[in-house]
Amino acid sequence: MAEFLAQLVNGLAIGAVYAVVALGFVLVFGVAKVVNFAQGSQVMLGAYLVWVASGWGLPLPLAFLVAVAGSVLLAVLIELICVEWLGESAEIAPLLSTLAIAFIIDQTVRLVWSANPQRFPNPFAGANLRIGPLYVGLTDIIIIATAVVFVALLTVLLKATWVGRSVRAAAQDPVAAQQMGVRTGPAKVTVFALSGVLGALGGVLVGMYFQQIDPTMGLPFGLKGFAAAMVGGVVSMAGAVLGGLLIGVAESLAGGYIGSEYRDLVAFVMLLLVLVLRPQGLLGSRALTGLGGSRGAGAIPTTSPLADASGFPVTVMGTRRIPVWWVALGTVLLGVLATTVAGSYWSGVLAQGAIFATAALGLMVLTGMTGYVSVGHGALMGIGAYWTARVVTALDLPFELVLLSVVLVSLVAGVLFAYPVLGLSGHTIALATLALGQIGYLLFLNLIEVTRGPMGIGGIAPPRFALLGGATDFSVAWMTGVCFVVLLLGLGLVAAVTRGQVSVNLRAIREDRLAAEAFGVHVRPYLTIAFALSSVLAGLAGMMFAYQQSYVSPDSFLILVSFLLLTMILAGGIVSPAGAVVGAFVLVALPELLREQTELREILYGVVLILIIRFMPSGITSLGRRRASSGDQGPDGKAAAAEPAATEPVPGGARQ
Amino acid sequence: MIRVERLRKAYGGVTACADLTVSIEPGTSTAVIGPNGAGKSTLVQLLSGVVRPDAGEVYLAERRITGLGPAHRSALGLTRTFQTSRVFPGLTVLESVMVGAYHGVRYEDRPFGTVGTLGDAAASLLGLPAWRRRRDEARERALAEMGRFGDRLVPRQDDYAYTLSYANRRRVEIARALAARPKVLVLDEPTAGMNPTETEELARLLADVRAERPELTTVFVEHKMNVVRRLSQRVLVMDEGALIADDTPQQALSDPRVIEAYLGASAVAKAGTEMPSGERRQPDRGPDQGGPDAAGA
Numbered sequence: 001m002a003e004f005l006a007q008l009v010n011g012l013a014i015g016a017v018y019a020v021v022a023l024g025f026v027l028v029f030g031v032a033k034v035v036n037f038a039q040g041s042q043v044m045l046g047a048y049l050v051w052v053a054s055g056w057g058l059p060l061p062l063a064f065l066v067a068v069a070g071s072v073l074l075a076v077l078i079e080l081i082c083v084e085w086l087g088e089s090a091e092i093a094p095l096l097s098t099l100a101i102a103f104i105i106d107q108t109v110r111l112v113w114s115a116n117p118q119r120f121p122n123p124f125a126g127a128n129l130r131i132g133p134l135y136v137g138l139t140d141i142i143i144i145a146t147a148v149v150f151v152a153l154l155t156v157l158l159k160a161t162w163v164g165r166s167v168r169a170a171a172q173d174p175v176a177a178q179q180m181g182v183r184t185g186p187a188k189v190t191v192f193a194l195s196g197v198l199g200a201l202g203g204v205l206v207g208m209y210f211q212q213i214d215p216t217m218g219l220p221f222g223l224k225g226f227a228a229a230m231v232g233g234v235v236s237m238a239g240a241v242l243g244g245l246l247i248g249v250a251e252s253l254a255g256g257y258i259g260s261e262y263r264d265l266v267a268f269v270m271l272l273l274v275l276v277l278r279p280q281g282l283l284g285s286r287a288l289t290g291l292g293g294s295r296g297a298g299a300i301p302t303t304s305p306l307a308d309a310s311g312f313p314v315t316v317m318g319t320r321r322i323p324v325w326w327v328a329l330g331t332v333l334l335g336v337l338a339t340t341v342a343g344s345y346w347s348g349v350l351a352q353g354a355i356f357a358t359a360a361l362g363l364m365v366l367t368g369m370t371g372y373v374s375v376g377h378g379a380l381m382g383i384g385a386y387w388t389a390r391v392v393t394a395l396d397l398p399f400e401l402v403l404l405s406v407v408l409v410s411l412v413a414g415v416l417f418a419y420p421v422l423g424l425s426g427h428t429i430a431l432a433t434l435a436l437g438q439i440g441y442l443l444f445l446n447l448i449e450v451t452r453g454p455m456g457i458g459g460i461a462p463p464r465f466a467l468l469g470g471a472t473d474f475s476v477a478w479m480t481g482v483c484f485v486v487l488l489l490g491l492g493l494v495a496a497v498t499r500g501q502v503s504v505n506l507r508a509i510r511e512d513r514l515a516a517e518a519f520g521v522h523v524r525p526y527l528t529i530a531f532a533l534s535s536v537l538a539g540l541a542g543m544m545f546a547y548q549q550s551y552v553s554p555d556s557f558l559i560l561v562s563f564l565l566l567t568m569i570l571a572g573g574i575v576s577p578a579g580a581v582v583g584a585f586v587l588v589a590l591p592e593l594l595r596e597q598t599e600l601r602e603i604l605y606g607v608v609l610i611l612i613i614r615f616m617p618s619g620i621t622s623l624g625r626r627r628a629s630s631g632d633q634g635p636d637g638k639a640a641a642a643e644p645a646a647t648e649p650v651p652g653g654a655r656q
Numbered sequence: 657m658i659r660v661e662r663l664r665k666a667y668g669g670v671t672a673c674a675d676l677t678v679s680i681e682p683g684t685s686t687a688v689i690g691p692n693g694a695g696k697s698t699l700v701q702l703l704s705g706v707v708r709p710d711a712g713e714v715y716l717a718e719r720r721i722t723g724l725g726p727a728h729r730s731a732l733g734l735t736r737t738f739q740t741s742r743v744f745p746g747l748t749v750l751e752s753v754m755v756g757a758y759h760g761v762r763y764e765d766r767p768f769g770t771v772g773t774l775g776d777a778a779a780s781l782l783g784l785p786a787w788r789r790r791r792d793e794a795r796e797r798a799l800a801e802m803g804r805f806g807d808r809l810v811p812r813q814d815d816y817a818y819t820l821s822y823a824n825r826r827r828v829e830i831a832r833a834l835a836a837r838p839k840v841l842v843l844d845e846p847t848a849g850m851n852p853t854e855t856e857e858l859a860r861l862l863a864d865v866r867a868e869r870p871e872l873t874t875v876f877v878e879h880k881m882n883v884v885r886r887l888s889q890r891v892l893v894m895d896e897g898a899l900i901a902d903d904t905p906q907q908a909l910s911d912p913r914v915i916e917a918y919l920g921a922s923a924v925a926k927a928g929t930e931m932p933s934g935e936r937r938q939p940d941r942g943p944d945q946g947g948p949d950a951a952g953a
């Protein structure tokens with residue numbers, strides 16, 4: 001019993017931290033309608049700033065103030081970039097850009113203070129408090145008390161001051177608030193600044209709890225904060241607190257009674273259960289699940305996340321319709337070069353390019369065609385890779401059978417991956433897939449019997465073709481050749497998708513899910529098909545990854561990989577097969593120039609992504625093209641599209 | 657052909673559909689009129705399955721369809737257009753119309769179901785001959801329906817739908833609906849946003865369609881009374897979610913209760929021919945813009 005109570009208090013302490021992170025997330029989402037994926041990194045940075053300021057000899061409270069200042073500055077900067085500067089871009093712009101900033105922050109911290117964990121100062125470490133028969137850590141009590149005080153302050157701020165009133169007005173009905181003279185711009189900056197304060201607070205509490213900090217801790221804490229917010233229902237502060245505490249306690253109990261390796265999985269599994277069973281969250285109302293798609297009056301009705309604020313589909317902006325067979329031809333040429341004249345170093349680089357191009361094609365089929373942004377494709381790649389590693393090392397299967405089995409396994413994985421996500425909309429899709437990606441990583445890490453955990457699986461023999469009389473070869477050229485052949489297979493699959501009605505139906509779902517459904521598109525099966533095909537391509541890429549590296553380990557399938565794939569399809573042009581392939585080769589080759597510093601490479605990806613969203617929303621393959629001109633004459637085109645009501649008065653009748 | 661029984665839907669405190677019971681005969685054309693916020697669009701949403709009722713039943717050809725989603729209803733032959741026309745902005749005009757045409761062809765002789773959908777997708781991926789026939793047939797239908805609008809849509813078949821004018825988007829939506837060859841066609845304010853000439857053109861086109869397909873059952877929401885007179889045999893007048901009149905066009909449009917609903921009691925004496933849209937109502941929320949039910953659909 002005492003043991004249970006101790007676990008409970010411990011769970012409440014870490015839960016209070018999650019609640020703080022979740023609050024930052026809910027505030028920003030409520031007002032700016034943006035999921036701030038950098039929230040976790042803000043927590044991490046907050047912890048580092050406290051650590052640095054303590055290093056100057058400042059006491060903890062003063063160090064905390066320094067961290068608040070830094071964190072608020074950063075949060076406002078994020079707002080300026082992702083909300084103001086990219087405000088006119090596609091719906092997914094803030095999502096992708098906050099994600100990019102998260103990676104930039106993480107890598108910068110790693111660059112400045114090294115990847116090594118640092119000891120976090122905690123003056124209360126080791127002290128216990130005796131309450132009746134129970135010993136509880138003083139740190140836990142202080143964490144809970146601090147969180148309670150701050151949540152109370154925040155509540156007072158929002159309920160009783162004019163700042164709070166304008167923030168709440170902007171959250172409830174931005175249009176009405178604007179008409180009433182509340183400027184929503186400052187309200188957005190305010191909530192981002194508040195999220196900065198909460199980030200610093202989360203950082204100091206996390207640091208005290210674990211007494212150790214490192215640059216990679218942002219993502220898991222951000223994700224758990226998101227999970228807490230979603231479990232609670234995204235839109236209410238009480239929900240965020242409840243969600244945080246629930247996850248903290250569940251995690252602590254699971255760690256204590258089931259095994260510490262399951263501790264991290266608990267939060268994400270809870271999140272998935274909530275998404276499937278009660279997508280509006282425990283305290284949310286059904287009416288608020290439609291997070292995406294509501295745009296201003298006069299906009300073209302659409303549910304596409306790839307459309308800008310007026311409903312204009314950025315996907316078609318200047319898109320060159322490059323036929324798939326051109327891409328195939330280019331691939332063949334590049335493949336020939338890679339296997340003949342390229343030296344073994346560049347041959348290897350091009351093989352990596354082909355592998356990522358295959359995976360990027362998969363992501364294009366899903367995200368480009370249906371608008372479902374997946375930040376978890378790394379896990380799908382990982383499943384293909386681990387499957388390959390196991391069947392090749394244990395059964396020594398020929399390539400043909402490995403390929404076939406990877407396709408089947410990936411189909412199943414894709415359907416399972418789709419299941420919790422199908423009912424969601426808008427940015428919550430990205431969050432759910434991010435959680436799935438992280439679950440995948442944690443499973444690769446912890447299912448030791450299957451994956452050998454952090455050790456990984458090595459000694460994977462190169463592909464052996466039974467149909468070619470068991471032909472195999474240990475040369476780089478052979479491996480590179482197979483990578484290109486698989487990429488061609490992938491292109492064949494993509495050609496089959498883009499040629500037929502499947503593509504039209506998927507894009508109809510992307511453009512307007514409601515209208516697609518009203519005109520007979522069977523939405524759920526079609527989305528499942530898109531996930532499954534996408535997963536097959538990712539799985540094939542994973543298969544070649546395992547062969548080419550001859551070794552797989554969990555670190556190859558971090559969320560970073562999913563993010564890289566997203567950057568690739570955005571860089572190339574999100575809706576075109578040519579874009580996915582070109583984007584993959586360019587982004588694999590580009591950082592070879594900065595080969596020595598991997599941190600710089602990831603910062604580069606982040607910056608590239610943000611610049612592309614701003615300046616080249618339909619990617620490299622549209623270079624040299626301007627926004628497609630209007631095909632209609634007269635008062636038509638974009639002007640009419642943005643404001644039909646103003647251009648066409650209707651005599652004697654209401655138009656709506 | 658289509659029948660609703662004690663159909664009920666409330667949004668918070670607003671009753672958008674108040675225990676409505678109506679039966680519509682096959683092959684007829686029925687207009688639904690009423691001031692803004694009367695619940696006309698809500699009725700369309702309930703008929704097409706985009707919004708689920710709080711209570712009551714919907715029957716299509718004596719089959720109970722209350723629990724079915726919009727895709728299933730469209731497969732059974734019920735097609736609707738939206739008040740704020742919802743073309744697929746990032747698809748070409750032909751592709752947009754093909755979405756309607758293809759599913760019209762596909763569900764002509766096959767039932768709606770997950771297995772069928774997966775089979776059809778596989779046939780499309782493999783490019784099987786049966787699928788090619790379906791596609792060619794659908795393409796033909798799509799082009800034929802676009803051809804009804806003269807040179808307004810056909811020359812623009814490869815343009816993205818977002819480049820179209822407001823009136824042309826409406827035409828795309830109507831072509832898409834007709835290409836599905838529905839048994840029941842529900843139109844939500846088909847002429848909204850069109851000038852008198854365009855309105856006249858569309859009314860003539862819809863009259864032609866009715867003459868060509870006498871078995872088609874049409875239900876349309878309309879504010880322009882000349883269109884109502886011309887196209888309907890029966891008029892349902894709604895106010896505050898309830899049916900306040902159900903009559904022939906001539907009778908309904910001179911009914912004092914109807915004029916009162918539109919203009920308030922004082923104006924009953926001097927009713928005009930064109931009915932303004934009831935200024936005393938709150939502005940229309942435009943339920944197809946993606947309200948809560950829309951998102952969940």
Ligand SMILES: Nc1ncnc2c1ncn2[C@@H]1O[C@H](COP(=O)(O)OP(=O)(O)O)[C@@H](O)[C@H]1O
Nearest residue numbers: 667670672692693694695696697698941943947
């Ligand atoms: N999604 C919705 N959410 C809340 N209220 C709605 C929604 N859709 C319609 N309403 C309300 O229901 C009533 C009827 O609306 P509607 O059916 O659009 O009227 P009409 O089409 O006759 O103008 C209006 O008061 C409207 O505000």
Ligand SMILES: [Mg+2]
Nearest residue numbers: 656696697739
């Ligand atoms: Mg209406």
